[in-house]
Amino acid sequence: MVIATVKGDVHDIGKNIVDVVMNCNGFGMKDLGVMVPPERIVDTAMESGARFVGLSGLITPSLGEMCAVARLMEERGLTIPLFVGGAAASELHTAVKIAPCYSGPVVYTRDAASLPGEARRFGNPATRPEAESRLRERQRELRERHSAPELMSAEEAYGRRHIFDKSLMAPAPTTVGEITAEVGVGELAAYINWRGFFTAWGLDASLASIASVEGCDHCRAQWLAATPEKQRLKAAEAMQLFKEATLVGAVSSNIGAQIFLKLVLAVYISLDSHSVVPSLSNKTTCFPVYPPCQKFSKKQIFSIMLEIFGRNPPICAVFCFRKGEIYL
Numbered sequence: 001m002v003i004a005t006v007k008g009d010v011h012d013i014g015k016n017i018v019d020v021v022m023n024c025n026g027f028g029m030k031d032l033g034v035m036v037p038p039e040r041i042v043d044t045a046m047e048s049g050a051r052f053v054g055l056s057g058l059i060t061p062s063l064g065e066m067c068a069v070a071r072l073m074e075e076r077g078l079t080i081p082l083f084v085g086g087a088a089a090s091e092l093h094t095a096v097k098i099a100p101c102y103s104g105p106v107v108y109t110r111d112a113a114s115l116p117g118e119a120r121r122f123g124n125p126a127t128r129p130e131a132e133s134r135l136r137e138r139q140r141e142l143r144e145r146h147s148a149p150e151l152m153s154a155e156e157a158y159g160r161r162h163i164f165d166k167s168l169m170a171p172a173p174t175t176v177g178e179i180t181a182e183v184g185v186g187e188l189a190a191y192i193n194w195r196g197f198f199t200a201w202g203l204d205a206s207l208a209s210i211a212s213v214e215g216c217d218h219c220r221a222q223w224l225a226a227t228p229e230k231q232r233l234k235a236a237e238a239m240q241l242f243k244e245a246t247l248v249g250a251v252s253s254n255i256g257a258q259i260f261l262k263l264v265l266a267v268y269i270s271l272d273s274h275s276v277v278p279s280l281s282n283k284t285t286c287f288p289v290y291p292p293c294q295k296f297s298k299k300q301i302f303s304i305m306l307e308i309f310g311r312n313p314p315i316c317a318v319f320c321f322r323k324g325e326i327y328l
């Protein structure tokens with residue numbers, strides 16, 4: 001076998017492995033080294049009566065060089081198997097680009113270790129026809145799959161267009177920018193992302209499943225019993241925190257009209273910018289929440305609050321809108 005790393009490519013580690021593996025399997029090898037032009041590869045193969053040519057290529061331009069070698073082998077009337085490998089080569093590229101340039105078999109081999117077996121199959125006149133017909137069938141399939149699908153007519157494409165149901169569209173906002181809305185705590189409770197709270201409290205966010213346990217203490221006890229034993233202490237802590245937090249919510253919503261949160265609708269800005277925070281006025285009624293915002297640490301949030309409200313800040317709710325959820 002004549003083996004070479006193609007023109008323009010200096011990588012030779014893989015090629016050397018191929019050389020060693022083939023030698024160990026009893027194949028006579030002629031290694032031409034790296035950066036070998038097509039003429040030299042094909043001339044050597046013809047002069048030495050090689051039974052195979054092996055090409056290695058690890059950089060993208062080497063793929064073009066492999067095609068050049070295949071074309072030259074075709075021009076010179078060779079029909080011996082051409083093996084290609086190296087990180088740049090692939091079965092698909094071999095089928096689509098290299099094989100059509102040469103009438104002999106062009107075989108992509110991923111691993112040096114499988115080359116002796118392949119070489120035996122393609123080198124033995126008894127097994128070559130079957131190996132070759134399987135290879136050609138497989139490469140035909142790959143080319144077909146790769147070829148561009150037939151284009152449909154403009155009429156057909158137009159007929160398949162998506163028709164928007166305008167009745168489902170959200171109404172356009174009447175005002176652009178920041179809007180202040182007064183919303184009762186009770187109304188907002190349903191939108192609370194408890195996972196965010198649990199994370200902020202230093203508990204596993206999965207424990208937020210307690211929020212979906214409705215009803216009696218017995219149901220909560222069942223939830224607790226179902227948590228893995230290792231997690232049970234933390235789960236009990238989570239349960240208690242959740243109970244207290246929802247109690248605050250319930251009290252607040254009972255007070256009803258007197259307690260409102262100033263909701264800053266900053267859909268695009270959320271807490272990413274300081275500019276949202278000053279719009280919370282001093283009149284804002286308090287709700288003990290900590291905003292688990294991605295860009296601000298707890299310390300930063302509190303220092304912003306201090307900056308705005310002075311030494312005695314009310315505890316404020318800041319809402320971050322992200323992906324349709326409300327984070328408190």
Ligand code: B12
Nearest residue numbers: 009010011012013014054055056059060085086087109112
């Ligand atoms: C080592 C290395 C180098 C060394 C090469 C030393 C040497 N003596 O070979 C040095 C530092 C010189 C080098 C240079 C460059 N490199 Co380089 N290099 C690598 C690296 C890290 C490992 C390659 C390697 O030896 N692998 C181990 C061998 C055993 O694997 P293999 O060659 O694939 O061989 C196996 C099989 O593929 C198969 N096989 C290989 N050949 C053949 C042949 C046949 C016939 C058969 C059947 C099987 C077969 O058998 C082997 C064993 O199973 C790869 C990254 C990577 N992880 O692959 C980048 C990599 C190949 N290099 C890369 C690049 C870009 C370059 C440079 C252009 C960098 C630069 N800007 O200068 C230059 C190349 C210059 C040139 N003109 O060639 C890119 C190529 C990207 C691309 N698609 O084009 C890679 C992928 C890194 C990267 N991710 O960006 N490189």
